[in-house]
Amino acid sequence: MMKSVKIIAMLLVAVMALGMLAGCESAEKPGITSEQPPAGNVNSPANSPAGTTGGGGGETSGNESSAPAASTGDDGPAAGGVPVASGGKDIYNDPIKISVISISTAGQVNRVYQLALNEQAVRFPNVTLDYKDAEYNPNKQITLIEEAITQGYDAIFLECMDPVAVVDAIERAEQAGIPVITTNAAQPFCVNTLHIAGADYSSGWKGGQELDKLTKGMSNRTAIVLDCPAAFKPGARMGTGFEDYIETTDIKKLEAIGIENWSADNAQIAMSNMLTKYRSGEITMVYCASGDIALGAMNAIEQAGRGGDGILIWGFMGYPNELEAIKSGKMAGTMFSDTYAQYSALFYYGMYFIATGLTSVTAGFNVTPIVEQPMMPVTIANVDQIMAVSRWYYDPAVNPGAGGAGGGEGLSNVVNTISALPGGKDIYNDQIKISVISISTAGQVNRVYQLALNEQAVRFPNVVLEFKDAEYNPNKQITLIEEAVTQGYDAIFLECMDPVAVVDAIEKAERAGIPVITTNAAQPFCVNSLHIAGADYSSGWKGGKELDELTKGMPNRTAIVLDCPAAFKPGARMGTGFEDYIETTDIKKLEAIGIENWSADNAQIAMSNMLAKYSSGEITMVYCASGDIALGAMNAIEQAGRGGDGILIWGFMGYPNELDAIKSGKMAGTMFSDTYVQYSTLFYYGMFFIATGLTAVTAGFNATPIVEQPMIPVTKANVEQIMAVSRWYYDPAINPQ
Numbered sequence: 001m002m003k004s005v006k007i008i009a010m011l012l013v014a015v016m017a018l019g020m021l022a023g024c025e026s027a028e029k030p031g032i033t034s035e036q037p038p039a040g041n042v043n044s045p046a047n048s049p050a051g052t053t054g055g056g057g058g059e060t061s062g063n064e065s066s067a068p069a070a071s072t073g074d075d076g077p078a079a080g081g082v083p084v085a086s087g088g089k090d091i092y093n094d095p096i097k098i099s100v101i102s103i104s105t106a107g108q109v110n111r112v113y114q115l116a117l118n119e120q121a122v123r124f125p126n127v128t129l130d131y132k133d134a135e136y137n138p139n140k141q142i143t144l145i146e147e148a149i150t151q152g153y154d155a156i157f158l159e160c161m162d163p164v165a166v167v168d169a170i171e172r173a174e175q176a177g178i179p180v181i182t183t184n185a186a187q188p189f190c191v192n193t194l195h196i197a198g199a200d201y202s203s204g205w206k207g208g209q210e211l212d213k214l215t216k217g218m219s220n221r222t223a224i225v226l227d228c229p230a231a232f233k234p235g236a237r238m239g240t241g242f243e244d245y246i247e248t249t250d251i252k253k254l255e256a257i258g259i260e261n262w263s264a265d266n267a268q269i270a271m272s273n274m275l276t277k278y279r280s281g282e283i284t285m286v287y288c289a290s291g292d293i294a295l296g297a298m299n300a301i302e303q304a305g306r307g308g309d310g311i312l313i314w315g316f317m318g319y320p321n322e323l324e325a326i327k328s329g330k331m332a333g334t335m336f337s338d339t340y341a342q343y344s345a346l347f348y349y350g351m352y353f354i355a356t357g358l359t360s361v362t363a364g365f366n367v368t369p370i371v372e373q374p375m376m377p378v379t380i381a382n383v384d385q386i387m388a389v390s391r392w393y394y395d396p397a398v399n400p401g402a403g404g405a406g407g408g409e410g411l412s413n414v415v416n417t418i419s420a421l422p423g424g425k426d427i428y429n430d431q432i433k434i435s436v437i438s439i440s441t442a443g444q445v446n447r448v449y450q451l452a453l454n455e456q457a458v459r460f461p462n463v464v465l466e467f468k469d470a471e472y473n474p475n476k477q478i479t480l481i482e483e484a485v486t487q488g489y490d491a492i493f494l495e496c497m498d499p500v501a502v503v504d505a506i507e508k509a510e511r512a513g514i515p516v517i518t519t520n521a522a523q524p525f526c527v528n529s530l531h532i533a534g535a536d537y538s539s540g541w542k543g544g545k546e547l548d549e550l551t552k553g554m555p556n557r558t559a560i561v562l563d564c565p566a567a568f569k570p571g572a573r574m575g576t577g578f579e580d581y582i583e584t585t586d587i588k589k590l591e592a593i594g595i596e597n598w599s600a601d602n603a604q605i606a607m608s609n610m611l612a613k614y615s616s617g618e619i620t621m622v623y624c625a626s627g628d629i630a631l632g633a634m635n636a637i638e639q640a641g642r643g644g645d646g647i648l649i650w651g652f653m654g655y656p657n658e659l660d661a662i663k664s665g666k667m668a669g670t671m672f673s674d675t676y677v678q679y680s681t682l683f684y685y686g687m688f689f690i691a692t693g694l695t696a697v698t699a700g701f702n703a704t705p706i707v708e709q710p711m712i713p714v715t716k717a718n719v720e721q722i723m724a725v726s727r728w729y730y731d732p733a734i735n736p737q
Helices: 109-121 138-150 167-175 200-214 238-246 264-277 291-303 320-328 339-356 383-389 444-457 474-486 503-511 536-550 574-582 600-613 627-639 656-664 675-692 719-725
Strands: 096-102 127-133 155-158 180-183 194-198 222-227 252-258 285-288 312-314 334-336 370-373 376-378 432-438 463-469 491-494 516-519 530-534 558-563 588-594 621-624 648-650 670-672 706-709 712-714
Touching: 096 109, 096 138, 109 127, 109 339, 138 155, 138 167, 155 339, 167 180, 180 339, 194 339, 200 238, 200 285, 200 312, 200 334, 200 376, 222 238, 222 264, 222 291, 238 252, 252 264, 264 291, 285 291, 291 312, 291 320, 320 334, 320 376, 320 383, 432 444, 432 474, 444 463, 444 675, 474 491, 474 503, 491 675, 503 516, 516 675, 530 536, 530 675, 536 574, 536 621, 536 648, 536 670, 536 712, 558 574, 558 600, 558 627, 574 588, 588 600, 600 627, 621 627, 627 648, 627 656, 656 670, 656 712, 656 719, 712 719
Parallel strands: 096 127, 096 155, 155 180, 180 194, 194 370, 222 252, 222 285, 285 312, 432 463, 432 491, 491 516, 516 530, 530 706, 558 588, 558 621, 621 648
Antiparallel strands: 334 376, 670 712
């Protein structure tokens, strides 16, 4: 049912934004060759779902912790979420408890888990995250699941210790209406709401391929496999992938050993035994199923004085010690997985299921949907690049040995769902057509949209993306939606031109079984399958807060708001958020103007009018609802010769021209949203709905679920950091300058 695909390694963007490094892995299409895992060995119910090793993780001050509460002054009042299915909850206001059950809270990786979850939960002061430690004990883990059921938790995030032992407990939770989202090693023996992890099998295969290339031409090539614990084998198949790859070569597997508890100490003992058994020159390579296991193997080789043997060690997951070892030459490489990203995504999926009331039972799943993160090989050639952008590596909060100088964390994005409802399609083999309808295909931002979608779709040769241009015409957009319905498209990705005008067309599509996923400005007047966008209201509030701080102590502070077009106001509320914030201060709003078509030219005209109306010193700040609007405001100020007025301009979205202007001092700042990531994520959500057959109608939604991307303020202090990791900024395919 589920075909394996190699995945673009689209990793990492800055500080609570998302993904980059897509150029680090070539865009080969999948095929049954030694370059690609064969279809027979991939993730299907028959062969077990994918999973990645967690290895246990993080030192904490205790087993339970509440996520930090966000103050109203930071991000504004809660957004007033609504339940979207009969069993759903208001995720912004209702008290919500999530039980986060790890195989162990000992070790560094758990710091990353908790940091990622806590940093997302800070936007939800009503959410309590309770961290539970199974202490490598399957029976204790079962007890923790049962306690979560008894105590009425809203969701369970579960890192399985023993995938067989927990079956009954997981099924009881799902039957009780509690979504169980498993992570890392998969649980293939029952159905739960979702599994999210790194791509395990294909990563093992890829590791084998890399070691094959590194040792090409050597005689008598041999391999030791230090694999996951035996209980994890069905759901953590990196070792299996490696072994299957080397069977296509002349590399001989000497032994495969399961390392209990993923322990570096146990791995060191096992590797020491191998070094005693096999003499110098008899071991070519060692494949390790986690970073801790790789560390144990390295320690054994060093202590045995066998460093001169040239044994190549390959790891999994990109632990900081792995990256250091690759740089120093002690390891050949690893497969990098952004653990911060995985757990951030886990949080938002949890919010989605709590809001909708969906579980595997209510959704009618007959197999667990799987979300795989992309992974990429790391060698000496690119290890410095990974170190610079890996949150786990450079952030002292999770890696005490770090220097603190790094790029950003990322959501590496979601991949690979499987057909889990009778109405779903085989997204790897069935012909699939998606209509991508933009308000306009003119301008730089649309290059980002198309590049992101096309780069994800390269892994799906059966998927056709058709990009449609509404040309800023609501009637044309309605016609394009209706054509997609008539022609039987499988999904519609829609950037609404007029959220009122499109209501009937969207409802027709949803009734016809076509999921409509809206993006950017929300469409609040009817129910569709999903909306994904940057956090608009809170970003406006935060922009106000930043400008408030920058002008603190100034007398007679005033603001102009160059807002979105009037038709977008109900669903693009950054201007509203800004205005609501400044009402809590002494900043006086002079005027708020909707900028038609989000146009730089129209914004320049509006700002020129304001400069004609208000003399020097009468305008303190200008809040702009997009990068193009900010550009227009800057041009007006320059052309009027008012650069010396010190007017502070704040933007939205982090267009390249905004980042350049911040660096040069022409803008005070902006809120950064990674548009490349937003549209990459959009693609995979589309695959999820197509695979499962879910729409707003079949799921019974009574309001549109909303997935908001985190956004971050950018000022002179961090703009160079953002430039370095923003795909939109540094990639000439999107930004020719």
